[in-house]
Amino acid sequence: MRINVFYLAMQFLKLLYLCLSGLLSDDEPENSGKTDNLSAELRGIKPSARIKNILCKPEKSGIFDKSESPYICLRCGRAMLDDFGLCTDCMSRPVFFALSYARHITGYGKNQRFFINQWKFRQNRVLGIPAATRLLEAYAENFEGLPVVPVPPREGRLLLAGFDCVGDVAFILRWCFGVKVLKPLVRIDSEEQKHKTFAGRTDKSKKRYALKTHRKLKYDAMVLIDDIMTTGGTLEECAALLKSAGVKQVYALTLFYA
Numbered sequence: 505m506r507i508n509v510f511y512l513a514m515q516f517l518k519l520l521y522l523c524l525s526g527l528l529s530d531d532e533p534e535n536s537g538k539t540d541n542l543s544a545e546l547r548g549i550k551p552s553a554r555i556k557n558i559l560c561k562p563e564k565s566g567i568f569d570k571s572e573s574p575y576i577c578l579r580c581g582r583a584m585l586d587d588f589g590l591c592t593d594c595m596s597r598p599v600f601f602a603l604s605y606a607r608h609i610t611g612y613g614k615n616q617r618f619f620i621n622q623w624k625f626r627q628n629r630v631l632g633i634p635a636a637t638r639l640l641e642a643y644a645e646n647f648e649g650l651p652v653v654p655v656p657p658r659e660g661r662l663l664l665a666g667f668d669c670v671g672d673v674a675f676i677l678r679w680c681f682g683v684k685v686l687k688p689l690v691r692i693d694s695e696e697q698k699h700k701t702f703a704g705r706t707d708k709s710k711k712r713y714a715l716k717t718h719r720k721l722k723y724d725a726m727v728l729i730d731d732i733m734t735t736g737g738t739l740e741e742c743a744a745l746l747k748s749a750g751v752k753q754v755y756a757l758t759l760f761y762a
């Protein structure tokens with residue numbers, strides 16, 4: 505994907521302006537750290553104060569706060585109440601076979617929905633920066649040194665949002681933090697994943713991704729990155745493709761899990 509340098513420069517200036525205006529204003533934005541009035545904010549009444557919170561005071565925004573439970577499912581990475589090893593979903597209807605395991609920053613709640621809405625649908629492209637830095641922390645904690653593979657976007661999503669969120673994160677990881685990024689996958693269908701049922705999402709007969717070339721990938725391990733894991737069907741399909749190309753272990757890292 506070609507990067508429009510002028511557009512990126514404009515986004516950077518916008519970020520700088522937001523940060524500076526946040527630092528210069530004395531009054532504390534209302535609802536800092538709270539989830540009240542989110543729907544009102546989403547309707548556009550008071551979005552700027554909260555966005556400043558995300559960008560300049562990420563520790564207050566509550567968007568990337570880890571879940572309180574120290575226990576996670578060893579396979580899908582969802583938080584659990586106790587140290588059960590695997591969650592009930594992974595025991596009763598497992599989704600991951602090719603994928604070794606997935607890890608996430610936190611669950612997908614009100615704050616996270618606000619963030620995704622602002623980032624993807626309101627096209628606040630600068631939010632890719634806090635997303636990438638937080639994902640980098642989780643990457644360093646779990647998968648340090650392994651090459652990263654972004655899950656490719658659907659074409660319709662690209663047209664709607666005007667940019668590829670996960671691609672932006674991968675771009676920042678690569679050029680700002682020196683993470684090795686590979687793009688061996690391509691999206692081949694255009695059906696929106698979120699409109700499907702669980703069965704539709706995990707249906708393996710309908711292929712949604714493919715490998716770009718027949719060349720072998722001589723890597724012991726790779727990490728898929730994505731914004732949200734819902735059923736895990738997408739990650740599993742991508743992992744199966746990478747394994748078929750010769751990768752021995754495939755892991756996944758996402759910002760949020762639903």
Ligand SMILES: [Zn+2]
Binds near residue numbers: 581
């Ligand atoms: Zn699980």
